[in-house]
Every structure is written in structure tokens, then in C-alpha cells.
Amino acid sequence: MFESFYIYIMSDLLMALVTFLMGLYFYKSKGKAANLLSGYNRRSGEERKNFDEDSMCCCYGKRMMVMAIPFVAGAVIDVFWEGIGCALAWGVWIILFILLLVKRTKTEKLK
Template identity: 60%
Template sequence: MFCVLFDMGMAAIMFIIGILFYKSNGKATNFLSGYNMRSTEERKKYDEIQMCKDYGKRMMYMAIPFLIGAVIDIQFVGIGCLIAWGLWLVLFAFLLIERHKRER
């Protein structure tokens, strides 16, 4: 039962953070690693509203593996949690790769 609750909690956290980023109108860019360290001139090159919407969507997508993990944990305790974290790490790696390509 703990694994199901843990997966649901992680899904809720990811989804709520995603919603907050999406609805922030660009104000959440200060929470993006590295972006808050850029100069004002460099920040003008980016569409902050669209950037927050993109990251918000990405965070909401990162909630899906935890929902899948919760469903799997109902039948196979602990396995769903491992699968959820594995899928989340893959999504996180794709995020880092895409971000690296954008910053070139």
C-alpha cells in the first residue's frame, strides 16, 4: 500500500509543479537551473512564457510514469515503483538532451 501512495504522491507533485509552471506567465523561469544566472541581455533572446509552458507540459508528462507505477503496484508491490522511477529517469534524460541541444 505504501508504494501505491508514494507513486500517487509523486504523480501529484509532478502534476502540480507542471501546472504552476504552465500558468506562471514566464515568472517561473527563475526556478530553471542556469537560466536565472544569465544576464538580462541573454534572457531577452528567449520567450519566457513559452519556455515555462514547455517545461510545465514536460513536468505533467513526468507524472504519467508514477500513475502507471501505482496501477502496477496494486498487483505487484514494489515493481511498479521501480518501473516508474526507471521511466521517469528516461524522461529526465530526454529533457537534459533536448535542453543541451537548445543551448548550443
């Protein structure tokens, strides 16, 4: 039977993989992934000309790839303390996500 700590480890590693791959897609998209950003995709073409979509996607991609690290660390912690690593990983991820949204709000303000 599948032990519960395997579920924690697999969910941590799956979330790390998904987050890393999304970040890699943003990083390598050359600005095309900007359409996936909520709110930004509703701006007019004239408003979008004020932004460097390539550097914006590159920056967001790097941050998303870093956001995978807590889940890898959480999987390692779950080997020793079942469930603690998963909870810590989600807590750190939520903090990093909020920081990403704050940075995005600051950088996307129209000039």
C-alpha cells in the same frame, strides 16, 4: 498495520501529484517560473532577452505534467505486483528527465 504495498502506492501517487503540480505551475506561470531553472536564473538580463520565457515555461510545464503519468501507472501496477510499479515508474521518470535536459540544452543555446 500499514502494509508495504500501500507505501509503494502512496509514494507513487504523491510523486505523481508533485510532478503534475510543478508542471502546472510552469505551464501557467507566463514565463515567471524560468527563474526556477538552474543555470538559467544566473544568466544576465541581456542574455535572457534572447529567449521566449513564456513558451519555454509552457513547454517544460507540459513535459513535467507528462512525467507524472509513469507514477500513476506505477501505482496501478503496484496493486498487482508490489514494488515493481514503483521501480518501473522511477526508471521511466529518469529517462524522461534526461530527455527533458537534452531538449533544454538544445533550446537554450544562445543564438
